Amino acid sequence: MIGTLLATAALVAAAVPAATARTSGSDPALAAPSANAPYLNPRLPVAARVHDLLGRMTLQEKVGQMTQAERSSMATDPTQITDLDLGSLLSGGGSTPTPNTPVAWADMVDGFQAQAMSTRLRIPILYGIDSVHGDNNLVGATIFPQNIAMGATRDPKLVEQEEHITATETRASGPQWVFAACDCVVRDDRWGRTYESYGEDPKLVEEMETGIDGFQGTSVKDLASPDHVLATSKHFAGDGDTSYGSSTNGTYTLDQGIDIVDWKHFKDIDLAPYVTAVQQHHVGSIMPSYSSVDWTEDGVGNPVKMSANKQLLTNVLKEKIGFKGFLISDWQAIEQLPGDYATQVRTAVNAGLDMFMEPNSAPKFEQTLIGEVQDGQVATSRIDDAVSRILTAKFELGLFEHPYTNRTNIGTIGSPAHRAVARQAVAESQVLLKNADHTLPLKPSQRVYVAGANADDIGNQAGGWTVSWQGSSGDTIPGTTILQGIRQDDPDVTYSADASQPTGGYDVGVVVVGETPYAEGVGDVGNGSNTLNLSAADQANIDTVCGAMKCVVLDVAGRPQIITGDLPKIDSYVMSWLPGSEGEGVADTLFGKHAYTGKLPVSWPRSEAQEPINIGDKDYDPLFPFGYGLTDRH
Ligand code: GLC
Numbered sequence: 001m002i003g004t005l006l007a008t009a010a011l012v013a014a015a016v017p018a019a020t021a022r023t024s025g026s027d028p029a030l031a032a033p034s035a036n037a038p039y040l041n042p043r044l045p046v047a048a049r050v051h052d053l054l055g056r057m058t059l060q061e062k063v064g065q066m067t068q069a070e071r072s073s074m075a076t077d078p079t080q081i082t083d084l085d086l087g088s089l090l091s092g093g094g095s096t097p098t099p100n101t102p103v104a105w106a107d108m109v110d111g112f113q114a115q116a117m118s119t120r121l122r123i124p125i126l127y128g129i130d131s132v133h134g135d136n137n138l139v140g141a142t143i144f145p146q147n148i149a150m151g152a153t154r155d156p157k158l159v160e161q162e163e164h165i166t167a168t169e170t171r172a173s174g175p176q177w178v179f180a181a182c183d184c185v186v187r188d189d190r191w192g193r194t195y196e197s198y199g200e201d202p203k204l205v206e207e208m209e210t211g212i213d214g215f216q217g218t219s220v221k222d223l224a225s226p227d228h229v230l231a232t233s234k235h236f237a238g239d240g241d242t243s244y245g246s247s248t249n250g251t252y253t254l255d256q257g258i259d260i261v262d263w264k265h266f267k268d269i270d271l272a273p274y275v276t277a278v279q280q281h282h283v284g285s286i287m288p289s290y291s292s293v294d295w296t297e298d299g300v301g302n303p304v305k306m307s308a309n310k311q312l313l314t315n316v317l318k319e320k321i322g323f324k325g326f327l328i329s330d331w332q333a334i335e336q337l338p339g340d341y342a343t344q345v346r347t348a349v350n351a352g353l354d355m356f357m358e359p360n361s362a363p364k365f366e367q368t369l370i371g372e373v374q375d376g377q378v379a380t381s382r383i384d385d386a387v388s389r390i391l392t393a394k395f396e397l398g399l400f401e402h403p404y405t406n407r408t409n410i411g412t413i414g415s416p417a418h419r420a421v422a423r424q425a426v427a428e429s430q431v432l433l434k435n436a437d438h439t440l441p442l443k444p445s446q447r448v449y450v451a452g453a454n455a456d457d458i459g460n461q462a463g464g465w466t467v468s469w470q471g472s473s474g475d476t477i478p479g480t481t482i483l484q485g486i487r488q489d490d491p492d493v494t495y496s497a498d499a500s501q502p503t504g505g506y507d508v509g510v511v512v513v514g515e516t517p518y519a520e521g522v523g524d525v526g527n528g529s530n531t532l533n534l535s536a537a538d539q540a541n542i543d544t545v546c547g548a549m550k551c552v553v554l555d556v557a558g559r560p561q562i563i564t565g566d567l568p569k570i571d572s573y574v575m576s577w578l579p580g581s582e583g584e585g586v587a588d589t590l591f592g593k594h595a596y597t598g599k600l601p602v603s604w605p606r607s608e609a610q611e612p613i614n615i616g617d618k619d620y621d622p623l624f625p626f627g628y629g630l631t632d633r634h
Contacts (some may be wrong), residue, residue: 005264007318011194012600014426016172016584021046023116024420026082027054027148028314029558029618030120030327031120032120032121033056033120033121033122033347035375037052037056039052039053039056039310039400040400041201042400042401046392046395047392048321048393049395049400050388050391050392050395050440052181052304053121053123053391054384054387054388055102056119056121057381057387059118059370059374059383060085060100060138060366060374061119061121061123061593062383062384062387062478063366063369063373063383064084064085064086064087064366065085065087065088065123065386065387065391066087066349066354066355066356066369066383066386066390067084067086067087067088067291067355067356067358067362067365067366068087068088068089068090068126068128068328068355068358068359068362069084069086069088069089069090069097069200069358069360069362070089070090070091070092070110070360071089071090071095071112072095072360073359073360073362074086074089074213077431078111078112078115078119078125079115079544079614080362081112081115081116081125082116082118082119083114084120084362084363084366085123085435086116086125086178086362086482087125087126087355087390087516087587088127088128088355088390089112089123089125089126089127089128089223090127090128090129090174090179090357090359090514091127091128091129091130092130092331092432092469093130093137093202093465093468093469093470093519094113094137094467094468094469094470095137095422096137096138096179096467098425100137100139100467101138101139101140102138102140102172102173102410102413103410105138105173105174105175106172106173106174106405106407108174109127109174109175109405110172110278110404110405111405112125112127113127113404113475116146116231116403117403122400123391123394123400123452124394124399124400124403126176126177126230126390126393126399127171127174127175127176127177127178127207127386127395128175128177128178128179128232128328128395129175129177129178130178130179130180130465131166131167131169131170131175131178131179131180131229132146132178132179132181132182132196133145133147133166133174133462133463133465133466133578133580134165134166134169134297134464134580134581135166135169135170135413135424136462136465137467138169138173138237138413139303139467139476139477139478140413140414140477140478141173141413141414141477142165142166142169142218142413142414142418142419142421142422142464142492142581143422143462143477143479143503143580143581143582144162144165144166144416144422144425144580145422145429145577145578145579145580146193146195146196146463146558146577147181147182147195147196147197147198147208148186148194148196148197148198148199148558148559148577148578148601148602149195149425149429149577149578149579150162150198150208150211150425151197151198151199151204151205151601152209152428152429152430152431152575152577152596152598152600152601152629153425153427153428153429153597153600154204154207154598154599155425155428156207156208156210157210157329158320158421158424158425158428159191159210159214160210160211160213160214161182161214161421162211162214162421162422163180163210163211163212163213163214163215163231163424164214164215164227164228165214165418165421165422165610166178166180166214167214167215167216167227167228167229168227168409168412168418169409169412169413169418170229170565171226171227171228171229171405171406171409172226172405172406172407172408172409172410172412172413173231173405173410173413174405176229176230176397176399177229177232177284177285177393177397178215178230178231178232179232179234179287179328180211180215180231180232180234180538181198181208181209181211181212181231181232181233181234182196182234182235183198183205183233183234183273183277184196184197184203184234184235184237184239184240185197185199185200185205185211185240185241185269185273185346186199186200186240186340186602187200187203187239187240187241187614188241188244188254188611188612189532189602189605189614190244190253190254190321190524190525190526190532190559190608190610190611190612191240191242191254191255191524191559191609192252192254192255192518192519192520192521192522192523192524192527192530193239193240193255193464193519193520193523194240194558194559195417195464195558195559195578196465197240197575197601198601199481199602199626200599200602200603200614200615200626201601201614201615201626202268202269202272202273202600203268205215205273206272207271209233209273209276209277209280209281210281211231212231212233212277212281212282212283213281214229215228215229215231215619216228216229216230216231216281216282216283216284216366220396221397223284223396223397224396224397224398224401224402224408225362226406226408226466226558227265227409229261229453230284230285230393230397231283231284231285232283232284232285232286232287232328232432233239233278233283233285233286234286234287234289234330234339235285235287235288235289235291235330236269236274236286236287236288236289236305236306236312236313236317236327237266237270237271237289237306238259238261238266238276238289238291238293238306239271239289239290239291240270241259241261241266241269241270241290241291241349242254242255242256242257242259242609243257243258243259243260244257244526244612245257245526246258246260246265246611247521249290249336249521250521251527251528252450252520252521252524252527253521253525253526253527254524254525254526255290255520255521255524256291256336256521257288257291257292257381258291258292258293258294258302258303259291259292259293259294260294261293261294261295262295263295266293266295271316271386271410274286274321274323275321277324278321278322278323278325279321281512282325282613283325283397284325284326284393285325285326285327285328285339286317286323286325286326286327286328286363287327287328288306288307288309288313288327288329288333289306289330289331290305290306290307290333290336290354291305291306292304292305292306292328293306293312297316303337305333305337306334307329307333307334307337307348307353308337308338308347308351309331310350310351310401311350311353313327313350313351313352313353314352315497316421317352317354322429324389324390324392324489325392325393325505326353326354326355326386326389326390326392326393327353327354327355328353328354328355328356328357328553329353329355329356329357329358329572330357331357331359332357332358332359333357334348334353334356334358337487338615339530339536341364341368342368342371342372342377343511345365345368345369345372346372346377346378349372349382349383349386350378350382350456350559353386353510354372354385354386354390355386355390356546357623370436373452381390388474394609408552413497414478418611419479419581419582422580422581422582422585423584423585423588424580424585424594425582426579426580426581426583426584426585426586426588427585427586427588427593428597428598429576429577429579429598430574430575430576430578430585430586430589430593430596430598431435431574431575431596431598431599431600431622431628431629432572432573432574432589432598432629432630432631432632433573433574433575433600433630434567434570434571434572434573434630435571435572435630435632436571436572437550437571438632438634439508439552439571439572440552440572440589440590440592440632441589441590441591441592441632442489442508442510442590442592443492443591443593443632444489444490444591446490446507446508447505447506447507447508448486448490448492448497448506448507448508448509448510449491449493449494449495449496449501449503449506449510449545449549450483450486450493450494450495450509450510450511450512451495451496451497451498451509451510451511451512451541451545452510452512452513452514452538452554453485453497453498453510453512453537454482454487454512454513454554455482455510455512455554455584456481456482456483456484456495456497457473457481457496458475458476458479458480458481458581458583459471459472459473459474459475459476459477460473460514460516460517460519460556461482461556461578461579461580461583462476462477462517462578462579462580462581463515463517463518463578463580464518464520464523465519466517466519466580469519470516470517470518470522471519472513472517473516473520477581478581479580479581479582480581480582480583480584481583482496482512482554482556482576482579482583482584482586482587483512483583484583484584484585485583485584485586485587485588485590486510486584486617488584488587488593489587489590489591489593490591491541493510494506497542498507498537498540498541499511499541499545503548503549503616504548506548507534507549507550508548508549508550508551508552508571509545509546509548509549509550509552510520510551510552510553510554510590511538511541511542511545511546511551511552511553511554512541512553512554512556512576513534513535513541513553513554513555513556513557514538514554514555514556514557514561514576515557515558515559515561516554518530518558519520519594521560525608531607531608532559532560532561532562532605532608532611533561533562533632534561534562534563534566542566542569542570543569546569546570546571550571551569551571551572551593552570552571552572552573552590553566553570553572553573553574554574554576554586555573555574555575555576555613556576556577556578556579557575557577557578557579558578559602559604560575560603560604560605562605562606562607562608563623564606564607564623567623574589574590574596575598575600575604586622589632592632595631595632595633596629596630596631596632596633597629597631598629599627599628600624600625600627600628600629601605601626602614602626603620603624603626604622604623604624604625604628605623605624606621606622606623610622614626615627
């Protein structure tokens with residue numbers, strides 16, 4: 001009897017499909033590949049390498065490639081990377097090694113990579129990070145103005161230069177993939193992600209997609225070089241076109257809400273930038289949005305989350321537009337879908353998502369998806385399509401030949417040359433909205449009084465996504481504040497943050513107003529105390545200084561502030577946006593070293609109640625229109 005049982009067991013074991021058996025010695029197909037395996041040959045076409053590798057993979061190995069975990073969930077036991085055959089890791093906002101230095105970053109990424117290289121097929125991991133205005137998790141990196149400021153420059157070549165520098169600094173510190181740039185079209189400036197958008201006009205967003213070329217280079221071979229990374233267009237699509245109050249996630253009022261639009265509007269405004277990102281710039285990955293879309297044309301009011309929208313992800317984006325890269329879910333985004341976890345996973349994979357940002361539940365995700373495939377709920381062909389897309393990116397990045405960080409450029413991180421480009425970007429982004437009596441540019445001989453907390457706070461001038469997810473006030477990064485820049489031109493200025501110092505005897509005052517850092521829905525107007533109105537402290541500074549002398553107001557914020565009532569008492573008004581680490585770029589225009597050339601990338605509302613207000617609206621009547629900007633040169 002026992003003999004029969006053993007024989008039967010042996011037969012069953014042999015019959016077990018390779019999918020569930022792992023690296024058992026019993027099946028030669030599961031042995032480590034020989035050194036001359038086609039997929040390890042860099043002279044073969046990528047498609048041939050992908051085909052060969054895919055044919056060698058078990059179901060677990062395939063599902064592992066579709067799984068992305070947050071670094072902190074692996075840091076305590078990196079061997080999980082090997083056990084899970086994990087394909088990718090990310091640093092969420094503020095998830096950094098200690099110390100937070102370039103070398104520590106590169107060592108951390110390489111440490112994780114070593115685990116991946118000890119798996120049977122030695123498939124390297126992809127490490128992703130939100131380098132959304134420089135390599136902004138890394139202290140010491142060059143921190144550029146936020147995207148809305150870059151939109152104000154109207155300078156596509158400069159955006160390409162910015163992202164090439166960002167790619168160089170990011171890849172030299174380890175990550176080979178950035179979740180940038182946001183190709184969002186912001187339609188309601190009360191949105192907490194307004195500053196991540198290049199502007200309200202899809203044509204302007206499309207012009208700035210030269211940033212993808214800066215990140216990836218302009219031909220496939222560039223991706224493997226140490227100054228390029230895989231880029232991500234996000235968040236597909238219509239993340240900036242939600243209706244106020246439609247968000248169902250916590251206290252957000254806009255972020256992650258519902259687009260209540262018809263197909264023509266969605267196609268022309270929200271979808272358009274993805275057509276160019278794919279067809280002109282060949283972006284390597286795309287991140288679907290947390291938001292939903294509800295086609296009012298059918299009027300049934302059934303909003304569908306983007307992560308579940310097969311029509312848009314597969315039929316439109318992959319098949320019609322021709323996207324050949326891979327789709328990465330947003331942070332736990334699939335867990336917002338209807339149903340239990342297995343239903344969420346099945347729905348998202350079948351809708352067309354390829355890799356899953358499941359930061360702290362990688363094992364659960366893998367087991368669930370394997371179960372869905374084995375139960376016939378997800379086709380093997382869908383798995384193979386997703387894995388082929390992901391492997392293609394890894395081959396094109398050169399990771400099979402060079403899995404570890406190429407540190408050639410590590411010394412350029414935060415270099416004077418990189419910072420000079422960021423300073424240029426700051427100057428080009430300044431938008432002059434009023435300049436009575438040619439108050440600007442200032443002359444160094446003038447006696448200048450400076451007020452406002454945002455004059456001397458590098459954390460505030462950098463904004464969200466800086467060292468931490470939400471960003472923070474204070475001396476968070478190296479660089480120059482606006483006041484330090486002003487003092488380079490005029491060392492004798494008086495600075496009084498709250499304008500409490502006597503205001504007599506000055507020729508001109510500079511009042512710096514604006515916002516403190518926030519990110520995503522945390523910054524939504526209507527969430528907590530967030531508003532587009534000036535704070536009481538800013539209002540008081542304007543009243544004190546502008547009541548005592550000629551005055552210039554600089555607005556350091558991620559979106560327009562409501563200044564309608566204050567403008568008559570202000571001589572000159574400049575929108576400085578969120579300039580990042582090189583605050584001296586603001587002083588360059590203030591003192592005439594660089595002309596004011598910036599143009600508004602969003603319409604400027606007369607009141608908060610006017611939002612959303614966009615170029616092309618019926619009865620369009622902003623305080624300053626889209627594209628407005630004065631020069632101080634005559
Ligand atoms: C966030 C953001 C997304 C970012 C991701 C990873 O929730 O929505 O833009 O890339 O998580 O940090």
